[in-house]
Amino acid sequence: MDFKSPPGRWALRIGNICVGIAWLCVVWLWAALPTTAQAEVTLDGLFSRNAVLQQGMPVNIFGKADDGEQVVVAIQNRQASTVAKDGRWEVTLEPLEAGGPFDLRLGGATTLTVPEVYVGEVWVCAGQANMQWNVFNSRGKATAMIAPENRSLHFYTVEREASAEPRLENEPTWFGANAATIANFSAVGYYFGREIQSARKVPVGLINCAHYLSNAEAWTDRESLAADPELKRIVDDVLPDRTDVLTPGTLYNGMLLPISRFTVRGVIWYQGENNVERADEYQRLFSTLIADWRRAWKQPELPFLFVQIAPYKPLIGSPESKWAALREAQLKTWLATPGTAMVVTTDHGNAQTLTPDDKEPVGDRLALAARALAYGESVEYSGPVYKGHNVIKNTIVVDFDHVGGGLQAGPGKSETGTSLSGIRKAVLPASTTKDTASKDKAAKLTGFTIAGEDGKFVPAEAVIEGESVVVTAEGLEKPTAVRYGWADFPVCNLFNQAGLPASPFRTDAPAEKPAEQE
DSSP, rough: OOBOTTTTTTHHHHHHHHHHHHHHHHHHHHHHHHHGGOOEEEEOOTTTTTTTESSSSSSSOOOOOOOEEEEEEEEEEEEEEEEEEEEEEEEOOOOOOEEEEEEEEEEESOOOEEEEEEEEEEEEEEEOOOOHGGGGGGTTTTHHSSSEEEEEEEEEEEOOOOHHHHHHOOOOOOEEEEEHHHHHHHHHHHHHHHHHHHHSSOOEEEEEEEEETTOGGGGGGGHHHHHHHTTTEEEEEOOOOOOSTTSTHHHHHIIIITTTOOSSSEEEEEEOOGGGGGGGGHHHHHHHHHOOOOHHTTTTTOEEEEEOOOOOSOOBTTOOOHHHHOOOOOHHHHHSSEEEEOOTTTTBBBEEEESSSSOHHHHHHHHHHHHHTTTTTOOOOOOEEEEEEEETEEEEEEEEEEEEESSSSOOOSSOOOOEEESEEEEOOOOHHHHHHHHTTSSBBBBBEEEEEETTTTTEEEEEETTTTEEEEEOOOSSSOOOEEESSSSSOOOEETTTTTTTOEEETOOOOOOOOOOO
C-alpha cells in the first residue's frame, strides 16, 4: 500500500512546501550562530527510522539538549519549537494524518533528519510471558513468517530492565515487518496488529513492553501501592534493596515510564499467572495498575484491553480454584472499569504449560475489542457474560449480556480447541439456539455445576432457552448457586453465535467489602 501521495490532499502538499521553506530559514539562522554556543540536540530512540507516530491526536516529540537550547521539530506540515530545560526538551505537534514514509526533522544546534517515519495507529503490547512469547515459538509460525513483507506494520521492543528509579531514555529499535522481525516479535502483538492494519488501512506500530515471570505490582507505581491501605502490604513485604521483576514498581520505572511520553492509541495486556496465589487482591491491584498507566500517559480514557488467563494444570474442578478466582478478578475489573475490554481464552489453554502456543485467536479477539472500544465499530467483541439469575423451583435460570445473536454450545464454524497435552482437541460440536428450535429440543452444554442448601457443587444439566441457560441437577430440589468453568483447567463450551466463549463465573461470589470511610 502506497501512503506517499494520498489523493486530494493538496493542502498537505502546500503545507509541506511552506514548512520546507521555513525549515531552510531555521537551518540558516542556526548556522549563523557562533559555534561555541552550539551543543548537541538529540531525539529519543523512539523516534528512529521505521517509527510509527499516532494519527489524529496531539503527538509528543522529545529528546535531550543543553539547558536553554532552542529546538524545532517538523513533520508533514506541522511544526513546533521549545527551549530545553533540565537537559531535556519536549514539543507537542498538532494531530497528524495517516501515511508515510515521511521525514521527521529536528533543528537546533544539531540538525537531523529521520527518514521513513510513518503515521498511523500505535499500540503497546504489555504483560508477562504470554505477551512476550514470540511468533517463532507459536502455532502457525510458518504461515505468519512466509507472509510478504508488510511495510505498514512496524515493531518496537522496549529494553527489558527492572529499575528502582525511573528511566527516561529508549533505544532506537523500530523495525518493519519481515520474516526475521515477525519471528522474534510478540505473537499476540503481531496477530493483533495484523488485524488492526487490515481493518484500519493505515500503518500500525506495536511496542512490545512485556517481561516474563513478572507480576502486576512490578508494573504498578510503587507510590500508588504504598498509599492504598489494602495494597500497602505488597510494598511492606519486600526487602528494601530488591529490584527484580517481582518487586513493586520496578517494571513501571524501568519499562513503562520510558515510553509513557510517546503518544499511543491504547494498550493490550496479558498477565495474571504470577498473581494467582493472591487472587483476592488482584482486582484492586489491577485497577490501580490501569489507573497508573492512564495517568502516566495523561490519557484518562486510554483504551486498555486485556486477556483473561488461560486454562492450566490438571483437569479438576474445585470450589477453591485459585485460577478461577483470578479470572473472576479480571472479569470484575473489566465490568467496573470504563474504557477496558476482556478477551476469554477458555478454549485455548494447555494443561502442561503456562504459555499455550496458539496465540492467533488471542490476537484476533483483542483486535475485535479494539475495533469496538477504540474505533467505535459495531462488532461483537465478547463472549457471553453473566448478568443475573433467578431460582425457579428446582432450576436456576442464568441470563447473559453479549449474547452475540444467540447462545450456542461450542464455537460453531470458528476454528477453536482446547489442548490437554499439547495436542489440539475439538470442543463439543456446535448446537445453537436456532438448532434447538428446528430439533424441538434444548442444546446441551458442559462446564456447569450447581449447589443446594449444603453448598456442595455437583455436575449440572444445562440447556439453552432463548438468551438464557437453565441449570438443574437430578435429585436437587432447592438449588442455591451455579458455577460455570470454575476450575483451574475448565472444560466448558458456552459460546455466542459470534464464535466467542463465555467467561467463567459463579453466582455465589463473596459480597464486596464496603468502601472505607474517609
